[in-house]
Amino acid sequence: MKKYFTSYSMCIIIMTILVVPNKIIAQLKINRVELQKHDLSVQGREVIQVEVSIGEGETFPKHRHPGEEIIYVLKGVLEYKVGEEPPVTLRKGQVLFVPYGVIHSAKNVGNGDAAELATYVVEKGKTLVEIIK
Numbered sequence: 001m002k003k004y005f006t007s008y009s010m011c012i013i014i015m016t017i018l019v020v021p022n023k024i025i026a027q028l029k030i031n032r033v034e035l036q037k038h039d040l041s042v043q044g045r046e047v048i049q050v051e052v053s054i055g056e057g058e059t060f061p062k063h064r065h066p067g068e069e070i071i072y073v074l075k076g077v078l079e080y081k082v083g084e085e086p087p088v089t090l091r092k093g094q095v096l097f098v099p100y101g102v103i104h105s106a107k108n109v110g111n112g113d114a115a116e117l118a119t120y121v122v123e124k125g126k127t128l129v130e131i132i133k
Helices: 002-026
Strands: 030-039 045-054 059-064 067-075 077-082 088-091 095-098 104-108 114-123
Touching: 045 059, 045 104, 067 088, 077 095, 077 114, 088 095
Parallel strands: none
Antiparallel strands: 030 045, 045 114, 059 104, 067 095, 067 114, 077 088, 077 104
């Protein structure tokens, strides 16, 4: 019984880690759609592309990734806070690089919805988005 309880407990803990960030994001007017995911020629790394839509006035909370992120703004006006750097405001067609593991956030500061194409080059098998409280 103890072995079953331990395995069951570990499953609950792992599911909580994987699902809680999505629940936090789901409460906001934010939508993430995975477009593609592929292994890279570098062992243990993968590339993932996600379209992230952020509703007017919404903020994607502080978070980090197990690798680099390249952001391309598809529409709207987004303000990014990356690490200790001053905030930067980007519009459609502009890009931003987020280094490995750096805590960052994004806020829709324009009128109407905004969207970005997020390309992640990350460690394979790790949780993609870790929300920081």
